[in-house]
Amino acid sequence: xxxxxxxxxxxxxxxxxxxxxxxxxxxxxxxxxxxxxxxxxxxxxxxxxxxxxxxxxxxxxxxxxxxxxxxxxxxxxxxxxxxxxxxxxxxxxxxxxxxxxxxxxxxxxxxxxxxxxxxxxxxxxxxxxxxxxxxxxxxxxxxxxxxxxxxxxxxxxxxxxxxxxxxxxxxxxxxxxxxxxxxxxxxxxxxxxxxxxxxxxxxxxxxxxxxxxxxxxxxxxxxxxxxxxxxxxxxxxxxxxxxxxxxxxxxxxxxxxxxxxxx
Amino acid sequence: xxxxxxxxxxxxxxxxxxxxxxxxxxxxxxxxxxxxxxxxxxxxxxxxxxxxxxxxxxxxxxxxxxxxxxxxxxxxxxxxxxxxxxxxxxxxxxxxxxxxxxxxxxxxxxxxxxxxxxxxxxxxxxxxxxxxxxxxxxxxxxxxxxxxxxxxxxxxxxxxxxxxxxxxxxxxxxxxxxxxxxxxxxxxxxxxxxxxxxxxxxxxxxxxxxxxxxxxxxxxxxxxxxxxxxxxxxxxxxxxxxxxxxxxxxxxxxxxxxxxxxxxxxxxxxxxxxxxxxxxxxxxxxxxxxxxxxxxxxxxxxxxxxxxxxxxxxxxxxxxxxxxxxxxxxx
Numbered sequence: 001x002x003x004x005x006x007x008x009x010x011x012x013x014x015x016x017x018x019x020x021x022x023x024x025x026x027x028x029x030x031x032x033x034x035x036x037x038x039x040x041x042x043x044x045x046x047x048x049x050x051x052x053x054x055x056x057x058x059x060x061x062x063x064x065x066x067x068x069x070x071x072x073x074x075x076x077x078x079x080x081x082x083x084x085x086x087x088x089x090x091x092x093x094x095x096x097x098x099x100x101x102x103x104x105x106x107x108x109x110x111x112x113x114x115x116x117x118x119x120x121x122x123x124x125x126x127x128x129x130x131x132x133x134x135x136x137x138x139x140x141x142x143x144x145x146x147x148x149x150x151x152x153x154x155x156x157x158x159x160x161x162x163x164x165x166x167x168x169x170x171x172x173x174x175x176x177x178x179x180x181x182x183x184x185x186x187x188x189x190x191x192x193x194x195x196x197x198x199x200x201x202x203x204x205x206x207x208x209x210x211x212x213x214x215x216x217x218x219x220x221x222x223x224x225x226x227x228x229x230x231x232x233x234x235x236x237x238x239x240x241x242x243x244x245x246x247x248x249x250x251x252x253x254x255x256x257x258x259x260x261x262x263x
Numbered sequence: 264x265x266x267x268x269x270x271x272x273x274x275x276x277x278x279x280x281x282x283x284x285x286x287x288x289x290x291x292x293x294x295x296x297x298x299x300x301x302x303x304x305x306x307x308x309x310x311x312x313x314x315x316x317x318x319x320x321x322x323x324x325x326x327x328x329x330x331x332x333x334x335x336x337x338x339x340x341x342x343x344x345x346x347x348x349x350x351x352x353x354x355x356x357x358x359x360x361x362x363x364x365x366x367x368x369x370x371x372x373x374x375x376x377x378x379x380x381x382x383x384x385x386x387x388x389x390x391x392x393x394x395x396x397x398x399x400x401x402x403x404x405x406x407x408x409x410x411x412x413x414x415x416x417x418x419x420x421x422x423x424x425x426x427x428x429x430x431x432x433x434x435x436x437x438x439x440x441x442x443x444x445x446x447x448x449x450x451x452x453x454x455x456x457x458x459x460x461x462x463x464x465x466x467x468x469x470x471x472x473x474x475x476x477x478x479x480x481x482x483x484x485x486x487x488x489x490x491x492x493x494x495x496x497x498x499x500x501x502x503x504x505x506x507x508x509x510x511x512x513x514x515x516x517x518x519x520x521x522x523x524x525x526x527x528x529x530x531x532x533x534x535x536x537x538x539x540x541x542x543x544x545x546x547x548x549x550x551x552x553x554x555x556x557x558x559x560x561x562x563x564x565x566x567x568x569x570x571x572x573x574x575x576x577x578x579x580x581x582x583x584x585x586x587x588x589x590x591x592x593x594x
Contacts, residue, residue: 002354008385016373091334092369097357098386255350256336259274 005098006105013106014113021114028115031074032067032122035189039063042191053194058221060132062192064123065217070189071119073152073212075159075176077107082166082173090258104160136220143229144220147211150236155212157243164247167254182207188214194223208239264438264470265308265331270340271494272301272326300326302494304340310437313464313471315485315502317478319588323494324474325364328440331472332362345438358387361436365446368427372416376407376426379415380433387434394433401429404459421452428456432463439463441473445480457483478581492587506577509587513557514541517548517564518572524548530567534560551578 017024039060046056054062081104084090093100136144162179166172184190186200186209193204193214204210215232218224224232275295279285301323308314318324329335331342333349333356342349347356370379384394402408405425410418418426428444441460445453461484464471475481481488481502488505490498498509515538519527524545531538531548537556542549552560557575564573577583 002386002388004388005382005386008382012371012374012378012382015378016371091329091362091364094334094352095332095357095362096369096383096386097354258335 002098002102005096006102009098009102010106010109014110017107017110017114024111024114025118027076027111028071028118029122031071031115032119034184035063035067035070036126038190042195051195053223054192057132057134058223059192060130061134062188062217062221064127064130064132065220066189066213068116068119068123069148069151069213069216071116072112072148073155075108075156076111076115077104078156078159078163078176079173080107081160081163082171085164085166085172085258086170088259094255094258101160104163105156108156135222137222140220140222144216147216147219147233147236150233150240151212151216154208154236154240154243157240157247158208158212161243161247161250164250164254167250167257183209183212186210187212188217193218205235208235208243211236211239264310264312264345265306265472266341266343267304267306267327267331268341270301270304270327270330270342271299271338272323272330272335273338274298274300299494301330301337301491304491304494304496306489306496306499308470308472310470311464311468312487313461313473313485315481315488316472316474316491317481317488317584318474318491320476322491324491325442327491328362328442328472328474332360332440333357334362358434359436360438360440361431361434362440363428363431363442363444365424365443368415368423369430370415370423370426373414375412376415376418376429377411379426380411380430383430383433389434393435397433397435398429401432404462405429406455421448424448424452425456428459435467437467437469439469439471441471441475443475444473445475445477453477453479460484478584482580490587497587502580506580506583510554510578510583511586512539512551512554512578514576514578514582515550515552515557515561515564516574516576517550519546519548519568519570521545523568523571526568530564534563 042051042059042063043056045051046054046059051059081090084093090100093103159176159179162175163172165175186204186207188204188210193201193210196204204214211232215236219229219232274297276298277289277293278296279289279294304323304327316324316327326335330337331344331349333352336350345356345359347353347359349356349360369383370376371382374382380398384398389397402411405428407422407425407429410422410426415423415426424444424447432439444460445456448456457480460471460473463469464484471484473480473484486501488498488500488502489496490505490509498505500508517523517527524543527543527548531540531550534552534556537553537560539551540548541551550560561573561575564571578586
């Protein structure tokens with residue numbers, strides 16, 4: 001692996017994006033507002049009647065952590081891949097002795113370095129205002145970090161795979177949008193997993209979305225039994241494995257279809 | 264260095280009739296039309312050779328270059344470049360080649376040129392000393408020192424093209440594919456770029472395949488040319504033989520006086536479609552004569568007007584190319 005090239009690409013893309021911090025902060029604001037709305041909805045409901053197995057403070061902490069995790073894992077840079085494939089700009093990446101995925105990683109990390117700072121600041125201020133009681137154990141924190149890292153990898157990989165469908169279709173962006181919508185429903189954004197109707201819980205437990213967002217937060221809050229924890233991590237790893245396989249197939253076949261428009 | 268055998272590429276292009284009915288029908292079933300961009304092309308290029316790849320728009324030049332650079336999979340055929348099959352995209356292969364396309368570059372428009380060059384040096388794993396030497400050499404030869412601290416998007420077309428060339432050659436590739444490197448540049452910039460390409464070929468011994476619509480690029484840089492039309496290779500040989508072999512006509516120049524001029528006006532229409540009058544004045548006439556009829560026409564002209572000063576030559580290369588592009592080759 002060409003780590004030297006990847007490091008340079010990431011650092012210079014980061015440097016470039018520093019000048020666009022205002023744009024990144026506005027995007028981050030757009031991302032957190034959705035989660036924030038649902039947090040206030042559920043907190044209001046929790047004030048009026050008791051919710052099964054979840055307190056008001058737990059809801060606040062759940063959504064505050066989710067805001068940060070959503071921003072960290074949001075695959076924003078992937079939206080440019082389809083355009084690069086359609087316009088032939090992808091050729092530039094293919095000519096280099098460095099996998100094109102590093103160009104996406106570089107843009108993603110550069111964007112995140114700026115947007116996450118905004119989300120962290122906002123979350124910190126919201127935490128001060130709402131003052132929820134916070135209880136984490138060190139073990140849960142470690143497990144959360146592991147789950148969050150795997151969740152980032154899974155979300156990145158799935159989005160990359162979907163973006164590469166631009167080799168076949170002109171509007172692969174639609175797959176990314178669809179994925180965002182499914183994530184909104186099943187990942188625990190619209191409601192924490194425990195508050196979903198039974199039917200949706202069954203679907204959410206099978207699909208990858210819960211493991212990209214809701215599961216790591218549940219791990220941190222200690223809401224899961226050891227069996228649920230094990231099952232969750234297994235699902236995460238299984239979806240990562242499946243995505244890696246699918247990515248290999250899409251990449252190889254997609255390159256054969258690539259028409260390198262322009263020039 | 265480059266071997267191409269029976270190379271073909273067919274694209275399937277979606278097509279539909281105009282109107283609502285066809286638009287709705289295409290939702291259910293799309294129709295694809297095969298476009299044979301490259302058909303059974305064969306050639307070899309020796310190490311250190313600089314070859315011009317010419318042909319009209321849509322002839323298949325860029326598609327061929329993209330297959331040689333590993334960007335496209337061929338539909339059929341074999342290609343070996345520096346010992347590698349391009350579309351396998353092995354790291355060692357990608358370090359050996361470069362492809363410069365007029366409007367697709369390695370510079371990041373939002374970064375300074377210096378930062379883009381640094382990233383490329385790291386991607387190609389250049390040792391620091393080699394990077395310094397290569398950069399110094401390219402900066403001097405291309406005169407781009409003042410552009411290094413600027414954002415690529417703030418450079419003019421010519422300045423950016425020179426920086427793109429520097430970015431493409433920083434890792435000192437042994438095989439260079441240049442697709443319209445002088446497109447849109449002013450005459451002075453074209454001359455300087457040509458001189459640089461020639462110098463790079465000479466000093467580095469690099470193999471260069473160059474496409475250009477400016478015949479001046481090809482004439483000044485390449486002894487050998489490949490002529491492609493409708494995806495098929497029509498000519499592979501020395502540029503000086505192109506007109507001889509490809510031009511379907513000869514150019515006949517007659518220097519004469521007023522009297523002969525009047526006689527010519529009566530005689531020339533008798534040749535019918537075998538000749539075209541390119542230029543005519545009271546003291547000079549230039550004719551384009553079908554190659555197959557040239558001997559007969561010239562013999563008759565000499566017989567009818569022995570006092571005329573007559574010379575026969577191949578037409579200028581631009582005229583040959585123009586004729587081939589517009590009308591194909593008369594075989």
